[in-house]
Amino acid sequence: MPTLVVVHSDNTPPLSFKGMNFTPKGLVLDFWKAWSVQTGIGVTVVQTDWPNSLRMMREGTADVHGGLYYTESRDAFLDFSIPILKQKATLFVRADLDITDISDLRGRYVGVLEQGYSQSWLREHYPELKRKPYKNSRHMVEGARAGEVDGLLTEYATLVYQLGSTGQSRDFVPLQSLYEETLKAAVAQGRADLLELVDQGIRDMGEEQRRKIYERWIIPDDALPGWLWPAAGAGLIALIIGLAAVFSGGLRRE
Structure with missing residues (x-):
């Protein structure tokens, strides 16, 4: 399968942002790297401003949105994955x-x-x-x-x-x-084949691996x-x- 283009924000730390020397960093990047290893499917993460990340999904220049919340307006052009994190x-x-x-x-x-x-x-x-x-x-x-x-x-x-x-x-x-709210990945509406691929990779990663990625970047409330x-x-x-x-x-x- 060709490499998937995953889009997310370029300035939403700690989810996705540019670190020193403009190096892409963040929880979303770590998550999709792990997803890629789990599934054997190549992933390229594109960082851009938030409105453009949604525009890319509308226009089909990205395959997957790396993580966003469900809304009715987004549901008009996106299909959402199983939960990633809250x-x-x-x-x-x-x-x-x-x-x-x-x-x-x-x-x-x-x-x-x-x-x-x-x-x-x-x-x-x-x-x-x-x-x-x-x-x-x-x-x-x-x-x-x-x-x-x-x-x-x-x-x-x-x-x-x-x-x-x-x-x-x-x-x-x-x-x-x-x-x-629950952060989920999303694909273009009607891409049931791709959505199932995304969901299966999330399931196979398992809750423990997702938790470890989360806690590298976000300190749990109870701490x-x-x-x-x-x-x-x-x-x-x-x-x-x-x-x-x-x-x-x-x-x-x-």
Whole structure:
């Protein structure tokens, strides 16, 4: 079988991003490398901005999306695999605003990923909040530094890395974990043959191997008491800085 083209984000750490010397890194890359070894099928991972990753799937220039959440709009042109992993998304807010509840953000802008799950989720559940979309999470936190938004919503580990790497660990603090969703691969709608191939490879990898890949990049919740709540003291700030250093340095080896 020809090499499969798997597409994902170029700036969504720790899932998929470019490390030192622009080397592709991340959980998604490790997952698909392991999937390739398990199945014997070659894989080329293409990194691009998030909207273009979806465009490539629509246009057929990629065979598999490396990992995303199910939505009805995506289901119109994609078929989804069995689960790969779960992730929590957390709302971070500007520390100097003394925001204690999500309702305090009414009238203020929240940064979200363009065509991302966070954008559609916030539109559905909190339509009164203003949403400002960005092509990747790096642009989100750069927009925050420029004062364009007062809140940020995406995966917790991603924001930890990006806020730390842009020197904003003390400027934004976690307010509330808003949702937990299951990351799945996806193929073009109607490609039942390819979907079965993807699913079988995930099954054959087994839960234990998937867990080990996950824990190289994401510290489990039970290892970090008080992760998601607005404690915002010195300990939390130190934790954010430390985790940013972990991700920027690459894999957290076992």
